[in-house]
Amino acid sequence: MKYDPQENNCPLPYTPFRSCVVPRPIAWISSIDDKGNENLAPFSQCGIITFDPPMVMFSANHYPTGQRKDSAVNAEKNGWFVWNMATEALKDAVNISAMIVPSDQSEFELAGLAKVKADLSDVPMVKDSPCQLECRYVSTTVVQGNGELGTVDVIIGEVIRVHINDDYITPEGRVDIDGIRPIARMGYIDYTVINNSFSMEVPMTEEIRKIMNEIMAGSANKPVTAGEEK
Ligand SMILES: Cc1cc2nc3c(=O)[nH]c(=O)nc-3n(C[C@H](O)[C@H](O)[C@H](O)COP(=O)(O)O)c2cc1C
Structure with a gap:
């Protein structure tokens, strides 16, 4: 089969597009607003931009009202955000943190997550995540889509400090990804666990x-x- 998204002529009952680019990592972004309210949310429209210096991006859709997501606004205003690694052990908390709640309600508390302050800012990090990237905000690019929901704020940050739990560093000095068991998105409401690497x-x-x-x-x-x- 084939179809043209702009023609809205896909014969399948659910859009297959998001299953055509998989698995997508999950940027589990923590941030704070200008009043110090903490925020945590997962973003699978995300990735690495370059490695020297290390830079990452995540893409936050607008709400149908035109309102922008807290993670994007907080990164811009506060200048920092943290990319926490989402893992199988933390999957229920990842899911709960995607709930749409008022800005003054903490997704850390909602999901029952322990937190630890970042080294370089006041942003809380997910304590039990095996890897956290402290990112300094670089820029926002608004990419216009079909309507507000299709429109995104693409947030770019430079990774200034990398934290990796020593328990997941192998004797050869590599990150033990199969041991960490990160989760990734597969389209629909499907996920996968990364535990089957090859070189x-x-x-x-x-x-x-x-x-x-x-x-x-x-x-x-x-x-x-x-x-x-x-
Ligand atoms: C696994 C997963 C991935 C998600 N990826 C995105 C994404 O890439 N972009 C987006 O705008 N929302 C995404 N969402 C929804 C947001 O996490 C959700 O709207 C969240 O409430 C945004 O929070 P904020 O306003 O606190 O930033 C995703 C949800 C889940 C469960």
Whole structure:
């Protein structure tokens, strides 16, 4: 089958688009407003933009009334947000934190989550998340969609501090993703657990490998493996 989204001619009962780009990681974003109210919400329209310096983005749809999401407004006003890793062990809390509640109601309390203050701002982080990225707000790009609901604030942040629970660092010094069991979105109301990794390296000549390693050694980032890998 094929269809054209702008023609609204999809023959399937539910839109398949969001199942065509999977699995999508979940940016579990914590932030605070100018009164200090804390906020936590999951965003699967998200990802890494670049690695040097490390930068991330998440995309917050407007409400049908035109109101913007607290996570986007807070990041802009306060200048900081935290990307907490969403895991299978925390999946119910992730879901509860997506509830639409007044700004002065804490999703941390609603979901019964322990929190710890970020190092670089007053933003609370999810204590039991194995990985947290403290992000300094960089910019907002409003991408106009069909109506308010299709319109998004694309929030970009630079990762200034990375926290990883030592329990999930392997003896070889790698992040134990299969042990962490992150969750990701699959379209509809479906999720997957990441617990089945495999490795492969892009083939390259020794000469190219040497050049790549020299470039990576000169940057703030260490090579991921012997070769360049993203
Ligand atoms: C797994 C998951 C992923 C979500 N992804 C997005 C997203 O990418 N963009 C968005 O606007 N809302 C997304 N939502 C809905 C928001 O989490 C929800 O609207 C939340 O209440 C926004 O909170 P805020 O106004 O406190 O920022 C998602 C919900 C779930 C459960």
